[in-house]
Amino acid sequence: MSEPHIVFQDVHKSFEQKGSQPVIALDQVNLTINKGEFISLLGPSGCGKSTLLNIVAGLDKQTSGSITVNGQPIKGPGNDRIVVFQESGLFPWMSVLDNVMYGLLIKKVPKEEAKERAMKWLQKVHLGKFANAQPHELSGGMKQRVAIARALVMDPEILLMDEPFAALDEQTRMVLHKELEELWYETKKTIIFVTHNIREAVILSDRILLMKTRPGGVKSVFDVKAARPRQATDSVLVNLESRILVELEQEMEKILKEEFGHDYDLKKDSLRGDSDSHLGSDI
Ligand SMILES: Nc1ncnc2c1ncn2[C@@H]1O[C@H](COP(=O)(O)OP(=O)(O)OP(=O)(O)O)[C@@H](O)[C@H]1O
Ligand SMILES: [Mg+2]
Structure with missing residues (x-):
């Protein structure tokens, strides 16, 4: 029986902006992450992935709603939750x-x-x-x-990873996927992993949250029911990748319509190429 580890209830986060409407980075997030679960946050730029991660890390605070870890509200950063960023941040x-x-x-x-x-x-x-x-x-x-x-030497209960492999080439990334999967399997840490990369999300995760913008938050949740260790060629993963891509493209179309308004229909085809700048170049 899975045991709840991180529980979000009606979590809302907005950022005030001088002279314009606040940005709603997260709206109505309700979510339970279980102990030992590997969960990915996937979605276009600006959909609140890092905001959600930072709140769990205790580096930022929600505007309203509650987030608990083992039933306790988050009061700030702690050694039970450690973040790995895109830049290693090693002391040179x-x-x-x-x-x-x-x-x-x-x-x-x-x-x-x-x-x-x-x-x-x-x-x-x-x-x-x-x-x-x-x-x-x-x-x-x-x-x-x-x-x-x-991060792992500190024996955290929760590992928070914000696009940790985004700057790496594809081959290195594949090797690190294998290693991370093995470490996760061995340590049974709860992992929240932020990525723009659909393949990376399906290979690593038990569950994928596809996020949305304006307001930011969770659009859809996908269970990844493929056997481990994962193989990129597994048909379950390949099919899931296509399903996620369809939803992500819908989200991108929404964003482009909002940005370009009436011009969108006129320029549709050329604008679609722009979607990579929102997704990162590596979907
Ligand atoms: N400190 C801040 N002050 C004002 N607005 C912020 C701040 N941090 C984030 N935002 C806004 O909140 C929204 C969500 O940002 P966030 O960084 O969580 O997105 P993201 O999904 O991590 O994007 P990316 O994929 O580009 O890293 C964006 O519109 C962003 O501009
Ligand atoms: Mg981010």
Whole structure:
């Protein structure tokens, strides 16, 4: 029986804007994320993905409604919820090992124990041999692996990932998908993963939230019922990708109509090409 972990009730978030209407980043979000679930947030630019993640991280606060973690309202950032961003955010003056140990030392974990735990995680992300390297000596994919090790060494209950692989090439991304799936399977963390990439979402997730704009929020929810470990060629995933793409295109058409008004019908075909700028180039 699945156990609720993060519960959103009527969550609303708006941002005031000088001289114009507030932007509604999230409206009426009602959602229960279960313990150990891998959930992706997918959708066009500006639909509130990062806003939702930041609120769970305790970096921002909803305007109204409630969000609880294990039944408790979120009061701010905490070691139970750690974020991995698109940029690894490693300290450039520290070695890889020191970067991974840093959070443990801040928590007053004794140095030898911190080192042992950090090495264990570096090995899990296949970077044991690079413990003494400096971040500038690593590739983009390796830096993101260090960022994941640095997050997981803190043993958070919840891992929040905001487009962590968006800047990586397709091959590196595929390798990291496999590694992340394995780490998730082993650790049973609850993961909220933000992406523009439909394939990435279907390969990794138990559930996908397709988000919408104006107002921002959840448009549709898709269960991903494919066996793990996942294969990109699995027909369940391929069919689901097409279904999601259809809905995403509807959402894009709505956005373009709002932006271009009457001009939309006249310019339809040329504007459709613009949709990539909203989706990111990698759907
Ligand atoms: N600090 C802020 N002040 C004002 N408006 C904001 C702020 N943060 C976000 N917004 C607005 O809220 C909406 C949702 O933004 P958010 O960053 O959550 O989108 P997103 O889905 O993560 O987009 P992207 O895919 O481009 O990262 C956007 O319209 C954005 O302009
Ligand atoms: Mg974002």
